[in-house]
Amino acid sequence: MTHAASSPAPETVPQQRPSGQPFLSVRDLLVHFPTVDGVVKATDGLSFDLARGKTLGIVGESGSGKSVSSSTILGLQRGTRAIVKGEILLDGTDLLSISDEQMRLRRGRDVAMIFQDPLSAMHPYYTVGNQIGEAYMVHHDVSKKAARARAIEMLDRVGIPQPDRRVDDYPHQFSGGMRQRAMIAMGLINDPGLLIADEPTTALDVTVQAQILDLLQDLQREFNSAIIIITHDLGVVAEMADDVLVMYAGRCVEYGPTKEILTQPQMPYTWGLLSSVPDVAGDTESRLVPIPGNPPSLLNPPSGCAFHPRCAHLDKVPGNLCRTDLPDLTPATTGGNHVKRCHLVHPEDVWAKEVLPEIAPELAEQNQEPTA
């Protein structure tokens, strides 16, 4: 960790590495969908960086724009009416300015994606091997037989027992965890530099979740891939991510190293997310506090801070600022790479005095003693 970036531009995030270009650099990404009812601002000015071998967790409620952003990195919005602006630099190439065909050739080879529900994400009419092999054949001029061999190899790598036999099974003959393993095999078959995992464990039961996450971590080490993991589960983030990006209403509201975000969050929405995580190991005193209200409409986002209608700390900000002015992304009071988008002057105090005692009394005591 360095502290090099002292005064970052309002909408940009400090580079993670002092020297050289990061592997993936997303700048001011904007994805808008014109509809008959108006423009849906799915993503509105998003920036982040990611290095090889690192993992970024993107967290947010459904409809916060996290999946749209990652699909855009894959170029899946192409051919639709989506309006896309900004830059997505992958190894120095702007993925938004290359042709459809060039993008297609990178898809699956340089950037791969694994999806949330492996049952619906795999074609029910083709064997697992066929679908995995297909991903290989499209980027490599090899025979079907070679593709099949490669598929078996990958299935073996992701821990499918008897891969030479299971390769001819159909997705419905696999268990949920095996299907997700197969999806991962499909995603990694071309050694992609960047792997986007969209809620990779949501559809799985807890024990399998852990296995899959372990697998992803193992494979990341092996392939030295960059991983973007999209989730609403902070537990997954805690285990996997080096950095966390919290999204709300199409914008980044807090971004920083995982540890800081989890221990020193400075944005009421992030507090809300943390409050709503059940603490499996924790004590029974802690309360599970859901965030009141509903996620905002991306068609007509609230004025000012998009989170203000659901925010419990409006009164701590003078005037009507939260309702009228969109807060900038500013460095958190903890310093470092941590940025947040909030008008609160001393969010760290609110966190320590009001939020933490509510959700984790034990932690609050430990933290408060030194300051008291």
Place this chain on the structure above:
Amino acid sequence: MRRIFAGVIMLILMSLVTYVLFFSGGLHPERAACGKNCSPAQWEQTKKALGYDKPAVVQWGEFLKGTVAGRTYPEDKALAKANPSLVSTCPAPCLGYSVVNTTNVSTEVKTAFPVSFSLAILAFIMWIVGGVFFGVIAALRRGTVVDRGIVGVSLIFYAFPTFWIGLFFLKFFAIQWQIFPVPSYVNLTDSPLAWLGNLVLPSLTLALIYMAGYVRMTRAFVLESFGEDYLRTARAKGLPNRRVLVKHSLRASLTPIVTMAGLDFGALVGGAIITESVFNYDGLGALAVDSVRTLDLPTIVGLVVVLAAFIILANIVVDILYAVIDPRVRLG
């Protein structure tokens, strides 16, 4: 096997229903045969001669027996003895003997079947190819003029009565401009070219009616598949669009289309009544209309059984195809 058995049971029941319905309708098929000046005594005699005097269930029993053991017509032992040359035999499996048409029902069906089948198969090919093709184009160009044009035109054909389209084709393509012959059925074995040439107009008439539904269905299913996760997966792999469409989208869309098409085809073989009559094709549909018009019960029953068998068969074929297409389906 279980299906075939169930099918046979169904056929037997359907023939019974036909007999019962026919006679509960207060119909007097013997009336026409009796002629213009028919005294009640003559009426009774004719009724007996045609075998319509027995209770419906007894007649049905004789029909069933005939399918296994064969029958002779008329079933009059005195006549058979005095004048054997008058008696027609109907070997098993006998579907009955049509007094009106002076022939075995199975012979009628054998004559009419190739006509209907040729018509249906050609129309089927036309509407499947056309329907899927235009449906895919419409789906790919969703919301554009092309899409609306395809859906609109197919709807227009769908909305027009069959006989109108048929007559229109006949009038302009065959009579006015003489691009095609005035259709009449030619055996495939006699001249494949004439067979096809004569079939073009009637099968196109049929195909246009059905195509509208298939255009819309294909369009809807392809669009639906576009929203499927596995299609996104396919694109995320970097597959070219054509491959995404053909291998992933169409394959999935085809399942419901195959189901519909199989059943439609089965029904069409005996159901192209209007087209057959407009183009004067003596197929099963025309035979059915004629047999109802003349109250020719043996032909009606025979047709019910044959056509129902065909539909049951189509169902079984569809089920098998379904299993071939969709590995999740296992034949029970």
Place this chain on the structure above:
Amino acid sequence: MANRKRMVAAIATTAVAAMTLAACGGGGSSSGGGKASSGGTLYYYVYKPYEHQDPQRTYLGVQISNDTRMIYRQLVAFPISTNPDVSNKPVADLATDTGTSSNGAKTWKFTLKSGQKWQDGSTITCADLKYGASRTFATDVITGGPNYILSYLDVPQDKSGLPIYTGPYKSSAAGQAAFDKAITCDGNTITYNFNKPWPDFPLAVASLHMMDPYKKSQDQGNKSNYAMFSSGPYKLQGTWSKEKGGTFVRNKYYKSTSALKKIRQANPDKIVFQVGNTAETIYDRLIADSGNDKYAVTSNIVPPAYYSRITGAVAKRSVNVKSPYVDYLVPNFNVLTNQKVRQALAESTDVKSWIDAGGGDKAYAPAKSIVNPAVNGYKANPTFADIPESGDPAAAKKLLQEAGVQTPYPITFQYPSSDTMDKQAAALKAGWDKAGFKTTLDGLGDTYYDVIQKPSDPASVIWGGWGADWPSAITVTPPLFDSRPNITKASNGQDYGNYKSDAFNKLVDQAQNASDLSAQTTALQEADAQLGTDVGYIPLEIQKFYFLYGSKVTGFTNTPASSMYPDLGSIGVSK
């Protein structure tokens, strides 16, 4: 024609002067197409398949005429002529003369010409004639044809009223003996013995094929339905397909003479029958007049929707003549028991609107009797003669008042439903309702006759259509209104209105027992007058035939002998 597909398959012939007057629209007469020429191929388009081609089983007017001209010779036949006085009188065909009667017209004798041949070269014998007549008695096999001979021939009947002779295929010895006595052969002379006078027997012979000869060795009962073993100038090439038709070529064993040319000129070398094209298709083709359609005629009439297209040069190839059919209404005597109410109904029947709704004067001409003017001894029925064509609602209203019934008087009208008939029925309803009736329309489907033949049918007025079997009213009013053969517990037969009158029945007896034609005609005229007085029926119209023929067709004629269909006796084609 579709309306009467089942019951009224039969037909009359003949015509009176009115027939030629009726010819309008077309050439002004019922013949056209230039001079007859020999050779070539004629095409004949038919929509509905023929149900029989067996001489003893055919009962369709157009078929009877075509068969006479092409394949089935009769003892006597009607000659080709548009002049009804000529066409109405049978001339010798197989017989040497038109027959002689004795014993008060109860016995008829004909002598066969010698050396007349079947299509296989064998001679037509008296035994063939007798065998042909015997087939009608096999009512279990030879079905569908005219069966007058069953009630006329002097064969005893059993308890149920059926002849004890049951046909040539199987019969008791007693039955056979009785038949052998009723028809006798003496060399080439055949004698028919009847149980009642049959003064117009030669008319019946010429009008139907029930008395035709039949070669026993060719007879396979029902299997011979479409066999067509010819004695005429043409024979079937190959087989007849019910659904497709067949082709007729010259029969070399038919030797024409100048006398026989009056019955059949046999002009084309080949006649091709094509069955199954709809009237619309047929007329599209005839109007377009290309290819083989130039050499084509049809027995289907122009559909009203096509009337407007028969103009200019096309109109020169058309004829519009009165048919031998009459459409009529019968009041149901079980419901409309009050005579004044029936009279009011007759007075307020708007025939003109009915005709207009059905296609106008090209489709129908108003009728003044249930008997067609083409029938011998036709006389307008005095009851209906003076009712205006559009009806007289005022007079009808007065009659309803006199009847002392409450108005509006509810009635139900039953008719076979079709698009045209629905419109026509609505037109009638308007007229009746104006006069003080309250009409409910009840259009029925295919089971029409099954419904109206039920004595319990609650309808007040019922539609009917009829044509004479031979040019005598004896084949019109008695079969329709004599309650004795018609009404049983289960059915009213053809007496749809359940009409029952001793006075009428007596006049029928008189006509049936008359031994000479004029006495018979007088009795039938009186019977018709009686029906008028009772309002046993209300005449509507005479259907008109509107035909078109190809431009290369010659000698196109519609004669009374051909039931006003195209007469194949004179039609030919030019090269």
